[in-house]
Amino acid sequence: MPNLRWIFLVFLSAFSLVYPHQADSQVEGKTNLSTADSLFAEKKYKEALKVYENILYQENAYSPAMLIKMGFISEGLGDYGKASLYLSKYYDYNPNPEVIDKIKSLTGQASLEGYQISDQDRFLRLLLDYKTTITGAAALLMLVFLILVFVFPAKRTVFYYPAILFLIITFVSNNFLNKPDTGIITGGPVLIMDSPSSAGNLIRRVEAGHRVTISSSKDMWYEIEWGNKTAYVRKADISKI
Secondary structure: OOOOHHHHHHHHHHHHOOOOOOOHHHHHHHHHHHHHHHHOOOOHHHHHHHHHHHHHHHHOOOOOHHHHHHHHHHHHOOOOHHHHHHHHHHHOOOOOHHHHHHHHHHHHHOOOOOOOOOHHHHHHHHHHOOOHHHHHHHHHHHHHHHHHHHOOOOHHHHHHHHHHHHHHHHHHHHOOOOOOOOEOOOOOOOOEEEOOOOOOOOEEEEOOOOEEEEEEEOOOOOEEEEEEEEEEHHHHHHEEO
């Protein structure tokens, strides 16, 4: 008879790895967000923006409503680059044409690249929204089948292969299901080159507001996708979303 207590402890240990310190981080984030919202309601915009930025960059957390407020404050302060950055990040959650129109008005652009959303992008976004659920469910099912392997050794092969399958799903979801690095061009005018060098060929000269996918980093350059081609932009001209 297998040691059920040991199996139960293994189950709890593995499950805690999928959801590390989730409750503590949520409480802290809600407290800071409440503080920032109170400052915003009191029209203490600069103070509110500092707290919002701390939540975004230090805690790596945000909400769509928070991004809208950050864009509003930044626009009021005349920092249109930051306002466009926060609106572009908001666009990930609400791909509304009005958001693009607002960024166009902030940056003085007639058209913007990088905001088109394909069916593949929508599917990836759906998977990312439920990444924690997918990973947790797959890990749970894997452990259930592993327990069944020990409980019913005569039918080991029946439960062994599903356990392997859910192990693979857990591993892939936890390690490879990630949002691609994206950025928004905040400088202007910005030169898009065909190589990571000022001596390269100019592909296009653009103003702020365009959104790009960042493939890699090379010294002072980002390798990006531009018009289905590989291109390069100076890091100083792009803010990561």
